[in-house]
Amino acid sequence: MKKAYVDRNLIAGSIIIAFIIFLAVFQPWLNKLIIGGHNPMTASFFGRYEPPSLKHLLGTDYVCRDVLALLLLGLKSSLLVGVVAGTLSTLMGIIVGFIAGYKGGIVDSILIGTTDTFLVIPSFPILLTLSAYVKKLDVFSMGVILMIFSWPFSARVIRSRVMSFKNAGYIELAKLNNMSDLEIIFLEILPNIVPFLGVGFGQSVVASMLAATGLEVIGLGLSGVITLGTMINNAIGTGALSMGQWNIVFPPIIVLMMVFIGVQLINMGLESTFNPRLRR
Amino acid sequence: MTILLEAKDITKIFPLDKGRKLKAVDKVSFSFSKENAKILSLVGESGSGKTTIARMILGLLPPTEGNVYFLGEDIYLMNEREKKEYRRHVQAVFQDPYGIYNPFYRVDRALELPIKKFKLGSSKSEARDMIERALEAVGLRPRDVMGKYPHQLSGGERQRIMLARLYLLKPQLIVADEPISMIDAALRALFLNILLDFKNNYGISCLFITHDLSSAYYLGGEVIVLYKGKAVEKGEVAEVLRNPRHPYTNLLIKALLPTDPSKKILTSLGAEIGLKDDNSMAGEGCPFAGRCPKASDICNKEVPLPVKINENHEVRCFH
Amino acid sequence: MEIVRIEDLKIYYKLIDGVAKAVDGVSIKVYPNEILGIAGESGSGKTTMVNGLVRLVKPPAYIAGGSITVNYGENGIPKEVNLLRISENEMRNLRWSFISYIPQASMNSLNPLLRVKDQMMDVIRERSNKSKEEALTLLPELLKRVNLSPQVLDMYPHELSGGMKQRTIIAMALALSPKIVIADEPTTALDVVSQLSVLSTLYDVCRKSKTSLVLITHDMAVHAQLTDRVAIMYAGKIVEVGRTADVFKSPIHPYTKGLIASIPTIENGGKRLEGISGIAPSPKNWPTGCRFHPRCPKATDKCRGAEPSMVEYEEGHFVACFHPEVKK
Numbered sequence: 001m002k003k004a005y006v007d008r009n010l011i012a013g014s015i016i017i018a019f020i021i022f023l024a025v026f027q028p029w030l031n032k033l034i035i036g037g038h039n040p041m042t043a044s045f046f047g048r049y050e051p052p053s054l055k056h057l058l059g060t061d062y063v064c065r066d067v068l069a070l071l072l073l074g075l076k077s078s079l080l081v082g083v084v085a086g087t088l089s090t091l092m093g094i095i096v097g098f099i100a101g102y103k104g105g106i107v108d109s110i111l112i113g114t115t116d117t118f119l120v121i122p123s124f125p126i127l128l129t130l131s132a133y134v135k136k137l138d139v140f141s142m143g144v145i146l147m148i149f150s151w152p153f154s155a156r157v158i159r160s161r162v163m164s165f166k167n168a169g170y171i172e173l174a175k176l177n178n179m180s181d182l183e184i185i186f187l188e189i190l191p192n193i194v195p196f197l198g199v200g201f202g203q204s205v206v207a208s209m210l211a212a213t214g215l216e217v218i219g220l221g222l223s224g225v226i227t228l229g230t231m232i233n234n235a236i237g238t239g240a241l242s243m244g245q246w247n248i249v250f251p252p253i254i255v256l257m258m259v260f261i262g263v264q265l266i267n268m269g270l271e272s273t274f275n276p277r278l279r280r
Numbered sequence: 281m282t283i284l285l286e287a288k289d290i291t292k293i294f295p296l297d298k299g300r301k302l303k304a305v306d307k308v309s310f311s312f313s314k315e316n317a318k319i320l321s322l323v324g325e326s327g328s329g330k331t332t333i334a335r336m337i338l339g340l341l342p343p344t345e346g347n348v349y350f351l352g353e354d355i356y357l358m359n360e361r362e363k364k365e366y367r368r369h370v371q372a373v374f375q376d377p378y379g380i381y382n383p384f385y386r387v388d389r390a391l392e393l394p395i396k397k398f399k400l401g402s403s404k405s406e407a408r409d410m411i412e413r414a415l416e417a418v419g420l421r422p423r424d425v426m427g428k429y430p431h432q433l434s435g436g437e438r439q440r441i442m443l444a445r446l447y448l449l450k451p452q453l454i455v456a457d458e459p460i461s462m463i464d465a466a467l468r469a470l471f472l473n474i475l476l477d478f479k480n481n482y483g484i485s486c487l488f489i490t491h492d493l494s495s496a497y498y499l500g501g502e503v504i505v506l507y508k509g510k511a512v513e514k515g516e517v518a519e520v521l522r523n524p525r526h527p528y529t530n531l532l533i534k535a536l537l538p539t540d541p542s543k544k545i546l547t548s549l550g551a552e553i554g555l556k557d558d559n560s561m562a563g564e565g566c567p568f569a570g571r572c573p574k575a576s577d578i579c580n581k582e583v584p585l586p587v588k589i590n591e592n593h594e595v596r597c598f599h
Numbered sequence: 600m601e602i603v604r605i606e607d608l609k610i611y612y613k614l615i616d617g618v619a620k621a622v623d624g625v626s627i628k629v630y631p632n633e634i635l636g637i638a639g640e641s642g643s644g645k646t647t648m649v650n651g652l653v654r655l656v657k658p659p660a661y662i663a664g665g666s667i668t669v670n671y672g673e674n675g676i677p678k679e680v681n682l683l684r685i686s687e688n689e690m691r692n693l694r695w696s697f698i699s700y701i702p703q704a705s706m707n708s709l710n711p712l713l714r715v716k717d718q719m720m721d722v723i724r725e726r727s728n729k730s731k732e733e734a735l736t737l738l739p740e741l742l743k744r745v746n747l748s749p750q751v752l753d754m755y756p757h758e759l760s761g762g763m764k765q766r767t768i769i770a771m772a773l774a775l776s777p778k779i780v781i782a783d784e785p786t787t788a789l790d791v792v793s794q795l796s797v798l799s800t801l802y803d804v805c806r807k808s809k810t811s812l813v814l815i816t817h818d819m820a821v822h823a824q825l826t827d828r829v830a831i832m833y834a835g836k837i838v839e840v841g842r843t844a845d846v847f848k849s850p851i852h853p854y855t856k857g858l859i860a861s862i863p864t865i866e867n868g869g870k871r872l873e874g875i876s877g878i879a880p881s882p883k884n885w886p887t888g889c890r891f892h893p894r895c896p897k898a899t900d901k902c903r904g905a906e907p908s909m910v911e912y913e914e915g916h917f918v919a920c921f922h923p924e925v926k927k
Contacts, residue, residue, distance in 0.1 A: 169379030172340060173390070177397045178367040191384040325790035419876070434642070436878065464640040465817055469861035469874030491790050498863035498872065521865060535791040537798075537820035539864050541844045544824055 010269020016262030020255075024076040031069055040069035041226055049240075052247050059247040062238040070226055071251050077139065077227040079259075081212050084143030085150065086205030092147065093154025093200060100155070101162025102185070112159070115152045123149035127211065131220045142222055146208045153207075154200040161196050165189045195270045202263040213256060228252040282351070284485070285337070285370065285453055286311040290346035292332050292509075305329040305336070306509045307346065310502075312453055314351075317483040319475065321496035321517065323532065324506030330489045332509075334457045337487065338372055339363075368398050371451040375458035377438035381430035387441055388426055391415075394449050414444040419470060436467045443474055454478065454486045460495065472498055493532050497521055502592075505529050507568050510583070515593030525595040527572050566598070600670065600677060601628040602778055602811060603652070608665035610644075610651050612882070613658070619882035621647040621660070623835035626909075629779060629811055634802070636822040636843065637815045638858065639832035642879050645815045646703065648832075649781050652813075653700045654682055654690050671697050671778070695726045699772040701782040706764035709756040715767055716752035722771050741770045744807075745800045762793030766800055773804055779811040786821070798825055819862055823847055828915070831855050834880055834890035837909075841916030851918040851925055853895050889921065897922040 023030065031037060034057070043063035050060040058067035100111040130145050165171065166189070174184050209228075215221055216229025217236070231252040235241060240248040292305040308329075310320060322330050335341040337348055342356045349355070350366045358366060374380055381387060391411045394400065401407040412422040418440045425437055433441075439459065446454055456475065460468040472495060478484040488499055496503050496517055503517040505528065513526040524530045566572070566584055576598070584596040610622040622644045629635055637645045650656050652667060662683055671693070672678035682690065694700070702708075710718055716738055723734040739749040745766040756764060765785060772780055782801065786794040802825055805812045814826060822829045822843060830840040831854065839852040850856045857875035877894035880886055888905050892898040901921050909917040912925055 168382075169374060169376055170382040172335075172338075172374075173380055174382075174393075175340060176338065176367060176372055177393050178364055179393075179397070188382055192382070325792070420878075424878075434879070464879070465819065465858060465861045466640065466875035469863070469872035472863065473872060473874065492863075493791075494863045494865055497865055532791060533865075535795040536865060537795075537818075537824045538866060539820045539823045539847070539859065539862050540866065541823045541847045 007269040007272040009265045009272065013262050013265025013267075013269055016258055017266060020075070020079070020259055020262060023072055024079045027072045027076045030072055034069045034072075035066050040065055040073050049243070049245060058251055059245070061234065061240070061248050067248055067251065070231060071228075071255065074226045074228045074231050074252060075255055077222065077225045078209050078212065078229065078256075080139050081142050081146070081222070081227070082205040082209035082259075084140060085146035085208035085212075086201055088143060088147040089151040089204045089208070090154050090197065090201045092151040093158055093204075094197065096151070096155040097158025098162055101159040102166060102189075104163070104166075108159075111155075115155050115159075118149065118152040119156070121149070124211075124214075127215060128220060131215055139222065139225070142212060143208070146211055150204050150207055150211075154204060157196060157200060158193065161193050162189060165192055198270050199267045202267055206260050206263050209256065209259065228256055281316070282314040283349070284312045284314040284351065286349045287333070287337060288347050288349065290333065290336050290343040290348060292329070292336060292341065293344040304332045304509050305343075308333060308504070308506070308509075308511050309346075310504060310514075312485045312487075314452065317479045317485045319479060319486045319488055319499045319501035321488045321490060321499060321501065321503045322506055323490055323493055323496050323503055325491055327508065328506040329509035330506055331457055333506075334372070334455050334487070334489055337455055338370065339366065364398075368449070369452040370455065371446060371449055371453075372455040372457065373439075373442045373446060373459045375461055377435045377442065377462060378430065380442065381438065383430055386427055386429055387433065387438070390441060391445055391448060394445060398449065400448060410448055411444075414447040415441070417447050418443045418474065420444070436463050439463050439467070439471070443471065446478070450478075450482055450484060452484060454484060455489070456486055457489045458491070459488075461491070468495075475499060493521070493536055505532070510596070512568065512597065513593075513595045515589070519590075519592050523589070523593070525589055525593070526568075526597050527599070528568050566596070601630050602670050603629040604668040604670075605648075605652070606666050606668070608648065608651055608667065609663040610647050610656060610660055611663040612660045614883070617883045620663075620835055620885060621882050622651065623885070624665070625832075625835070625837055626665075627830055627837060627840065629813060631778070631811055632809045633828060634805060634812045634814060634826045636826035636829040637813065637832060638817065638819060638822050638829055640817050640858075640879060642834075642882065643832040644835040644882070645832050646783055649700070649783055649813065649815060652682070652781060653694065653698060654687075655700075669693070669698070692726075695722060695772075695777065696775045697777050697779070699775075699777040699780045701768055701772050701780065701785055703783045704788065705768050705785075706761060706788075709764060709767065711756050714753055714755055715759075719752075719767075719771055719774065723774050726775055737774070741774055742767075744773065744804050745770045746796070760793065761789045762796055765789065765793075765797050769797070769801060769804065773808065773810065776808060777810060779813065780805065781813045781815070783815045784817075785814070786816070786818075801825070819858055820864070831858065834885050835882060836890065836919070838891065838920070839916075839918045840909075841913075841918075845913060845916045849925070851912060851916070851923040852891075852920050853897055853922075853924070854891050856924070889919075 031040065043065065045064065047060050047064040048062060050056055052059045056066045056068065058071065061067055061070065096111050096115060100108040127145060127149065134141060171184060171188060174188050179187070212221070212227070213229035213232070216227055217233050219233055221227060221230050232249070235249045287308060287310050289307045289309050290305060291303070291307055294302045294304055296302055312318065312320070322333060324330050332341065336343050339355050347354050350370065353362055355366055381390060388411070391414065392407060395407045395410060401410055415422045415425065420437065420440050425433060425441065430438060460471050463471070475486050475488070476499060479486065488496065490496060501517060502515065503520055504511050504514040505526065506512070507528050513520060513524070513529045520529065521533060524533055578598055584598050586594045586596050588594050606626050608622055608625045609620070612619040612621055625648055637648070639645050647660065651662065656662055667682040668679050669682050670677050670679050719738055719741065720731070720734050723729055723737065724731070738752055742749060742751055747763060747766055747770070751759065751763065751767065759767065785801065786797050789797060798821065801812065814821070816822065826843045828841065829843045829846050830837050831852065832838070833854050839846060839850070839855045846855065847859060850859055854875070857873060860873040861875065863872060875894055880890065880893070886893050887903060889902040889907055892902040895902065899922070907919045907921050909919045911917050912923065
């Protein structure tokens, strides 16, 4: 049994991400706490731009909505988009990467050609076009659109990892121990790849969230749903920035940063755990 | 006499880019008997095809032509049961004592796996006893190495654990691919002695692959001298060294540095050896023709056939 | 009058779980026009020591004590300087022109994108005042010294064999006629025949230009063939030093004896090799007293308690041992 070893970064990152997930999962209940369970997106005229107070911890925005409640809802949506895109992207990357890496030969050539084609296409203009064109943009379709351009990255990384492990000395030794191909893939190669899978997934989620936010900040986002990106867009559009309403502008940015940093810390921690040489 | 393992005219051709091909190994043959354990050394420089031969013998690389037989069966056509038997009795130790360990696991696993896979022990405590005894047999203290990760041990310790693994398995044939080139002088002597003990006390044969003629000489037995994938001379090692017939073998012997400071060969030999640098691939004809001081026209056109010098000694050369 | 005098040099590595005393009090001299061998197995500290000699000690390694005095005067007028005290600029002036270094696996450090002549030019022009034309005319001569044809100048490193690359590196190291060259395992990755050509090249070139050579290798046969004097290192210290012929004919330290006895040679006639029992100790935890005692067949309590100091047994032949086997 492996001796328990947990890296500091892993702990820090996990705490941050656990907190974020907690916020997203318990959003309905937290919503109850903050504004009594109403839809945070209901606009009204009373109480515009109120500064932070006990009633509204982060104040209100240009249509009197409680910013904190909005933030939690927005976080949930952004996270959902990121997770959907990240999962689809990683799955695609694993399938393509593993097959290309282990099989090699013609199979690999075909797959890598496809992957490279996607890598070369300029993604942002196409994302812009797609999201402007698709009328009803819901979470799932947004996820799919984002996935189209992020799967090649994880596919390439996984493929090169599999290829490098395929030729390792211990793989030959495993064959001499009469291990079957399946045993080799699961017992010898996979444990060394899991950290990369985890890392890849985290990166995909974050990258998708950031790409989505990029689109939302310029107005091309999900319709009818508030996300961290649309909050920033609103803040800029309604002049909150120039009015010095930090309570409206900064929270979504900070939350995004927290997700980013949390994921990076977890990645670093995972790498330390699985690569004993890096352990402090 | 039963033939344990036979390599018959094995050849390996690798395709390169632009339609060219590399003939890494060209019709090499040798065999080991089940009753009489022996050590056979394959001596050659890098690029001579020795590692490729090792991999073909170990079932890791099918030959392009020729066959490898274990107890009469072609190892690349075996069924599961036969293959298991084959793996049980033909094992290896490699050159690089680091890459051979999966960094994810502790080194114990390298010794536990063979016990599990080949059913060498019936209980966990029995397995642990066997492992401890094997470690002690190669000069390691079990508490110094068990439970550690590969990066926590030195190259010498890691290579010794590989020897302990062989001690556990006691296969009938060990393929050793440059096993001592990456470890220290003192451990090399120990390693060679262990291989000799394996032969003398347990009847384990060894295919010893090296670039160093003096280790081959120390181990005794037979030797095959390889150049660019072809066997240019073969025979009983003492005989070949005493009476080398191929110019390449001659070159290898002369290049050995004696450890006696009063016998200085460097100054006199530099020019004599006529060291022409030769990077070309083997073409038609004798592979050594490009560097051979005795080369003539026929050497470039035809491959020499083996000529028997005597009972234990064969050479392929026109001169 | 020696050209290099190392006194009580200590180079340690600061690690997370302690200090590794890689070089722990080494004193040795290098004389003009001699070939000095440093022998010892991996972990003995040889590479660390020469890194110190050319001042390439980088963190986590640090100089923990001692001095390296270098005499770069000419015509009998000594001009000494402690390499550990001078500035990096001054040191850079000395490198390549006074003291040259061929590190391990240096044949792999040739820039694969540059032709040989461009790389050699870089070295020459950076360290001397020669113009491009002057430097260019020097190159064929330099290559000739190492037995390479001028055609090599226009080739790329990947077109050369291992031995040819190594000889190119030697040519570069000797380009500015340094007084002392340090070569760390110059032939390890090479096959027997290339090894021979590289070593004889090294020998010829150093002798002809009267350059001193410090040769580090664990291969005792190389020392036997090439060196005038040899120093045996174990566990960060020198345990025996003397004229090569003396050390090989009558090795006094049990470790030296063990080293020489572990080499399989054709002359031995197949006698059983002895080897050295036990495992090399770790620099984080050297054994007390004489560091070889856990593996020494002659160890006694005295050896566990105190460290022996160097004693001269015959002219120039020093050994640090409490139970030396001196043949008469």
